Amino acid sequence: MTEDLTRQSAAVLAAAIAAKEVSAQEVATAHLERIAAVDGVVHAFLHISSDSAMAQAKRVDEKIAAGTEVGPLAGVPLALKDVLAMHGEPTTAGSRILQGWKPPYDSTVVARLRAADIVILGKTNMDEFAMGSSTEHSAYGPTHNPWDLTRIPGGSGGGSAAALAAFEAPLAIGTDTGGSIRQPAAVTGTVGVKPTYGAVSRYGQIALASSLDQPGPCARSVLDTALLHAAIAGHDPMDSTSLNAAVPDVVAAARRADIRGMRIGVVKELSGDGYQAGVSQRYHEALSILEDLGATIIEVSCPHFEYALGAYYLILPSEASSNLARFDGMRYGLRTGDDGANSVEQVMSLTREQGFGPEVKRRIMLGTYALSSGYYEAYYGQAQKVRTLITSDFNAAFANVDVLVSPTAPTTAFKLGEKLDDPLAMYLNDVATIPVNLAGICAMSLPVGLAPEDQLPVGLQIMAPAMADERLYLAGGALEAALVDRWGHLLIEEVPSL
């Protein structure tokens, strides 16, 4: 294999490694060199695990040399969002409060990646504790969008998406609480899937909002995403909310990529005003292509979606305020103000004041308020009722259609700093992705072109019922194939060189 190893898909790399055309160590080295060359301007990574990556690549090569059975992604490098615990490697969730912390255990996702012989290159940047849509809320500085370094790569998983778009890794892991996999995928021209709640174990994912969080696969193509999905999904007894059911065959679906006869619903409430012109244009073009491929487009209404953002911004901060309580400076991480005179309460308060950034504090305050006595019913209780209504809307829609579609994000990547001081404007980025998390269903974002006005990627969101994740790959695979036919390559090939 003589071409640039970093430009290859995961599927191609895995095949080449298995066929001993290239070694896993060569592949890892090529990617580590690429990171060294470009990450200074992209800043996708918070930590590069060169030693453990090379050690893992060596093990894979030895296995292959010995003729031992290896996984379908053996030797392929991966960028891991820094919210997932990895034994002995720094894990900060983008926060100063966890600076220097090295978990004494592996998250289940990491354990499965290791078992699948995947090579973890390092930990990627993110909004602190996954709170944000731009990766600007990282305590370690923002990540830059490889399509335009003055723009945001989306968030919270901007580091993972940027690593894919910058060809620093062919695979990445994200986590999605309200769009943190899909929105970064949309604005970086990559593919990301938020699996059905419970499909991928949350054990070892530093929790933001436990009832919404879900780790998922990210890649540059639908097939690569499916291969990674298959590697990490499945029941985990360590996660009580893990689905105890067979994982849908997403890889076969991505390969079949056939949507003849599929009923595709267009959500009226997610297709109207508020979208950038170029986003709407590419979205409607994609609908035509889907129709050309043999699908039927049906308009459906989900009347309660207009309340989704409100419910989300009560449920998320409430759960987050509790999940983030443990960062108190007593057992691990930062401790501030322990001068022998300050009480434990003061040291906790000083530590949290110093250790958390403004967005985290804002949401902790909001969640503390929403849960406090006298307000619970009006806020948290009411938000959970809205959640029921949104789920009912989805159920009604899926009674008539196989999947739903919408634009993933209202705009293409905005400028760094543009919305930093306007939390509400920032929250509006998630309007189309949030209902999926509230209902616990699954969704994919994949690129459908560049907006004519700014030449930046536009993402299409496909949504499917819980435990029907394979439908995302059927539809996504078909659309991607049609677009590649039209363009002659994946959209990501058009990213400017760094």
Place this chain on the structure above:
Amino acid sequence: MTSISRDEVAHLAHLARLDLGAEELDHYASQLDVILQAVARISEVTADDIPAMSHPVPMTNVFREDVVTASLNRADVLSMAPAVEDDRFKVPRILDEE
């Protein structure tokens, strides 16, 4: 849904163990107000017979068997701690009994 006072923000900060400065208190008081007004629309859908959804998956009775598994190595546990004495986590003086 009423507006939120500075005193209330200070009380929340105490509950959340955040040592907010005076400026931050004012800042968050106005921001929480804006956000709460924006989310307040959810009260429009009030209907008492709608069940509250706390879990997105309809599972019940997920248990583990009562079997002892390996604990962590103590040296690894204590190496994470900001302060240690006598194989225990050392914490600042406690003023309130729980």
Place this chain on the structure above:
Amino acid sequence: MSQTTYVPFEQALKVYEPVFGLETHVELGTKSKMWCGCSTDFGADANTQVCPVCLGLPGSMPVVNRVAVESTIRIGLALNCSIATWCRFARKNYFYPDMPKDYQISQYDEPLCFDGYLDVTVETPEGPQVVRVEIERVHMEEDTGKLTHAGGATGRIHGADYSLVDYNRAGIPLIEIVTKPVSGTGALAPAVARAYVSELRDVMRALGVSDVRMEEGSLRCDVNLSLNRPGEQWGTRSETKNVNSLRSVERAVRSEIERQASVLDLGDRVIQETRHFHEDTGRSTSGRSKEQAEDYRYFPEPDLVPVAPSDAWVEQLRSTMPEMPSVKRARLQAEWNINEFELASLVNAGALDLVEASIAAGVDSVAARKWWTGELLRVANDTGVELADLQVSPGQIREIEELIALGALNDKLARQVFEGIIHGEGDVASVIAARGLAVVSDDTALLAAIDQALSAQPDVADKIRSGKVQAAGAIVGAVMKSTKGQADAAKVRILLLERLGVSE
């Protein structure tokens, strides 16, 4: 803190009626913790029974211990509760350094068991009286780590320079049993409170769900109490925490009645507050007032799915229920043909099960009761341990009784055998051998001892010869003394009378 002059108990009860409630925490005796596989063994080295879950490390998640749920349901059934068909865990949010997640996973408005009762018996001058204590709820939660306070003078929390935390206890399954308010017990309130906790302890032991060792903190009580004048509304209640022995339960209720009466007598109002009980003084000190009370911000625990016990599961658990202590007491009283007071003394001594086991091992019922409520109880009291913790087995009592029947031991020697066993000197045979405790049955040796005693007390010998048989006791006593108790006194008497040619 001012020294309050308390109104004497009897005087307080002339004016006020107490209403009390008890919140009892019991550590379950599961092998592993509530949410993870760490061991629950007591006394391990600090921070050796911890993992990412019970340390609350970022990313870790809880999974419910099935046996803990089953134990809780069985406790609910024993307390005549309804079992929820669907209930959730909830997070109780508050910051404290002994709590790794800074929230406790508990249950809030959906307890697993609710609406039950427990009948308890208290002694009154008119005889035993049964009082029904109604149970509000039984719910599941987790224990916290253990704090020790260092620096400063007292080793107490106040004045300490810093504290140290051992998280071995964090995450041990805890159940909380909450009574409804108990009213109308008047001066019996302290005894009812004690009897309730004692009965609860016996129920836990009978179920085998906890070893309920109060000294190891596996059963802890909070006492809620208010006073009101007859016919008036219930008063403001205080909550006394840290009440950790049966005796303290009784004392805490009594002390709080006296304290509140003194407050009310002065025309003051009782403050709704948390108080801390001190074992050493038998009094409580003021803690947090209602105004300072935490806002726990309960919400359903999203990391755990609901518990929904099916009828079949509950019925299967019901089929595992043992005989309840009250039923057992009634049965044994009838079987052993003893009165209420004898029964009460056995129960109070904690000897009921031990006597039953001894009888099952073949010991005569009277002898079994004699040993357990006599010599063995004395030793237990002297050394400050529970009867059950003396290392004496029913089988050993049978062996000793058999040796007594054979004349190889007498009561005095038997006591020494028990002493040897308790001191860990081995089994019955080895204690007898090592201490040389066999009864002297060699007639020659005994006759020699008798002759020696007779010659030492010739006047007594004459009296016996003249027919005053009752004087024989002095000679028998002297023989027993010279043989260091290792003779059978009855046999010595027979030999003595033969020797002097006197008949009874």
